[in-house]
Amino acid sequence: MNTTPIQILASDYDGTLRKEGLVDPLDLQAISQFRSQGNLFGIVTGRAYDMIVNELIHYGIDVDFLICNNGSTIFDHEGNVIDQVNIDFNLACDLIKWLEKEDNVMFGACDGKHYFTVLNGSFSTIMKNNLIGTVTSSKEDIINTGTITAFFTRKSTDELTIDMGHRMERDFNYRLGLHTNGGTIDVGPKDVTKSTAIQFLQKKYPNAHITTIGDHLNDVDMVKDFHGFAIASGHEELKKIASHIVSNLSEAIKFLT
Incomplete structure (x- = not known):
């Protein structure tokens, strides 16, 4: 009887599995081999579900779980919500009004699966790298659900984005959780992170060995808490707090297996 505990690998997506707009076939092969051994693989991303699910299908990336919005929503392999933490709806509506007053800003919000995006002023670019198969909803449709799990926003430069984040924290009395994600600020429920979502999975699989891998500041908690990998780039x-530094996902999987 095989008593070896299963391994769970929770991977960031942009900058980790997807680099410069592409997914390496070697990483896909490594994921397939890892799962064929009875292990579990999942994505942990700042993106909303409708912002990533068709891209995973496009690349043929099979996952056992999908954690979106930096931890506020967890999906199983069939896209069913198994856990979700929402921002207080009145607080979320106040933040929408606050962002609508900002000049030259991109922002959006998510109800768990679906999201909207708004461009104010001269801001004309939604993402630096083109995303594949995104499905955008209207602001009215999202607000009418009465549920907001996360926001994403940025200005035309990193400096202006950081300044906006500081002002947002002060104006909302630090009641929101802000995550720096590349040139974007992701906003979610306070004290909800990628790590807290993985801790939920840990309770579901108490005997599994969980490892994480990421590349940016919104990955710090999960990499630190689960002694994970950092991408060399x-x-x-x-990288200072990671247990190991690797060039790519396939190298991390080789280390684990």
Whole structure:
């Protein structure tokens, strides 16, 4: 009887599995081999479900779980919600009004699966790298659900985005959780992170060995808490706390197996 515990690998997506707009076939092969051994693989991303699910299908990336919005929504392999933490709806509506007053800003919000995006002023670019198969809803449709799990926003420069984040924290009395994600600020429920979502999975699989891998500041908590990997091209602060530094996902999987 095989008593070896299963392994769970929770991977960030942009900058980790997807680099410069592409997914390496070697990483896909490594994921397939890892799962064929009875292990579990999942994505942990700042993106909303409708912002990533068709891209995973496009690349043929099979997952056993999908954690979106930096931890506020967890899906099983069939896209069913198994856990979700929402922002207080009145607080979320106040943040929408606050963002609508910002000049030259991109922002959007998510109800768990679906999201909207708004461009104010001269801001004309939604993402630096083109996303595949995104499905965008209207602001009215999202607000009418009465549920907001996360926001994403940025200005025309990193400096202006950081300044906006500081002002947002002060104006909302630090009642929101802000995550720096590349040139974007992701906003979610306070004290909800990628790590807290993985801790939920840990309770579901108490005997599994969980490892994480990421590349940016919104991956710090999960990499630190689960003694994970950092991508060599990633943020220096993440590499300082990582247990191992690897060039790509396939190298991490080779280390685990």
